[in-house]
Amino acid sequence: MGETRWTQPPILGVPLADLRRDRTSVKWGVHGSDVIPMWIAEMDCAPCPAVVDAVSAAVSRGDTGYALTEEYAVQVAAFAEAEWAWDFDPRTTTRVADVLTGVTHLLGLFTDPGGPVVVSPPVYNAFYEVIEACGRRVVEAPLGADHRLDLERLAEVFARLTAEGARTAYLLSNPHNPTGTVHTPAELEALARVADEHGVRVLSDEIHGPLVLPTSTFTPYLTVPGTDRGVTVTSASKAWNLAGLKAAIIVPGDAAVDDVRRLHPFVTFGASHLGVIAQTAAYRDGRDWCHRLVDELDANRHLLADLVTDQLPGARLVVPESTYLAWLDLTDVGLGEDPAGEVLRRARVALSPGPIFGSGGRGHARLNYATSPEILRDAVGRIAGILE
Numbered sequence: 232m233g234e235t236r237w238t239q240p241p242i243l244g245v246p247l248a249d250l251r252r253d254r255t256s257v258k259w260g261v262h263g264s265d266v267i268p269m270w271i272a273e274m275d276c277a278p279c280p281a282v283v284d285a286v287s288a289a290v291s292r293g294d295t296g297y298a299l300t301e302e303y304a305v306q307v308a309a310f311a312e313a314e315w316a317w318d319f320d321p322r323t324t325t326r327v328a329d330v331l332t333g334v335t336h337l338l339g340l341f342t343d344p345g346g347p348v349v350v351s352p353p354v355y356n357a358f359y360e361v362i363e364a365c366g367r368r369v370v371e372a373p374l375g376a377d378h379r380l381d382l383e384r385l386a387e388v389f390a391r392l393t394a395e396g397a398r399t400a401y402l403l404s405n406p407h408n409p410t411g412t413v414h415t416p417a418e419l420e421a422l423a424r425v426a427d428e429h430g431v432r433v434l435s436d437e438i439h440g441p442l443v444l445p446t447s448t449f450t451p452y453l454t455v456p457g458t459d460r461g462v463t464v465t466s467a468s469k470a471w472n473l474a475g476l477k478a479a480i481i482v483p484g485d486a487a488v489d490d491v492r493r494l495h496p497f498v499t500f501g502a503s504h505l506g507v508i509a510q511t512a513a514y515r516d517g518r519d520w521c522h523r524l525v526d527e528l529d530a531n532r533h534l535l536a537d538l539v540t541d542q543l544p545g546a547r548l549v550v551p552e553s554t555y556l557a558w559l560d561l562t563d564v565g566l567g568e569d570p571a572g573e574v575l576r577r578a579r580v581a582l583s584p585g586p587i588f589g590s591g592g593r594g595h596a597r598l599n600y601a602t603s604p605e606i607l608r609d610a611v612g613r614i615a616g617i618l619e
């Protein structure tokens with residue numbers, strides 16, 4: 232079984248020349264052709280065959296109308312049950328365009344204009360943007376130095392905000408982008424407890440859930456006792472590289488079902504028919520593909536850790552437990568507060584700048600290692616070249 236996995240061509244084996252020729256998406260489109268792009272969360276992967284078949288067949292037969300999303304919800308639930316023993320009723324879910332759109336709708340339900348939304352930086356930069364776009368206010372409760380949730384800090388921040396009388400939400404990245412931290416059941420249970428104590432609603436973004444690497448176990452927030460007022464939003468767009476085929480799903484905890492029912496049915500029109508077809512196929516028929524991908528990411532994270540140790544003196548990397556994103560501490564390598572800028576200018580490698588991930592981002596950069604080992608070696612070699 233293990234052998235057959237590795238005798239198949241690698242998923243993350245697409246050569247650089249092919250990527251440059253074939254990719255027209257934002258990752259490959261915004262920099263010059265001398266730059267290796269390792270920034271935005273797109274993968275340099277071959278596509279999942281089940282998705283290719285489903286989308287190609289739909290387009291060929293002219294099945295390009297409006298989306299019907301019930302089967303999508305059924306397949307997300309079947310996947311969640313099979314992977315994580317997470318059992319939810321697909322009829323309680325709401326399908327939307329993408330995860331950030333889902334978050335937007337939920338912030339509208341659970342917070343007021345100008346009201347606070349708590350995040351734990353360093354955290355996915357678009358959380359800041361979506362909160363601002365909704366006319367809400369970001370309040371930070373940073374991760375601890377160990378990159379784990381700081382529950383005391385969260386309790387303090389929740390207490391302060393709710394004492395001011397503000398309806399408050401907490402936006403959780405589960406697992407955590409950019410550090411790759413996988414929250415434990417105990418941490419999630421403690422989070423739910425402090426959130427409940429202060430009437431804070433937890434919104435759990437689980438888009439990276441299937442990308443938890445073999446040494447860790449993913450815990451869906453809503454499987455933890457005491458989380459039933461929480462709401463999860465997820466999508467196949469990260470794990471199967473389908474950001475261009477839009478669909479996502481909102482899954483309410485038992486005590487949040489009625490809240491989520493208040494969303495206008497119009498919100499479901501955002502999920503595209505081809506996105507729903509693609510993601511339904513991914514969840515139903517793409518499990519093995521995703522497991523193979525995770526094995527390759529596991530190898531890549533160790534390769535990256537070795538390359539950093541051997542070639543980037545002064546750089547620090549806590550090997551990620553999940554996602555294909557690595558959070559590099561470059562504070563001591565002499566590239567200033569925003570090392571990604573210098574790396575782009577001098578090494579022609581595009582990383583995500585640490586400061587956009589909020590407090591704790593200075594001196595850091597995020598590297599996307601969902602690429603071939605050859606490209607990874609090339610990129611780190613280039614960065615090493617400017618540190619000499």
Ligand SMILES: Cc1ncc(COP(=O)(O)O)c(C=O)c1O
Nearest residue numbers: 272329330331355408438466468
């Ligand atoms: C934690 C997290 N949430 C959401 C998204 C974006 O998801 P979507 O394109 O479905 O809005 C990303 C993309 O990288 C992400 O890392």
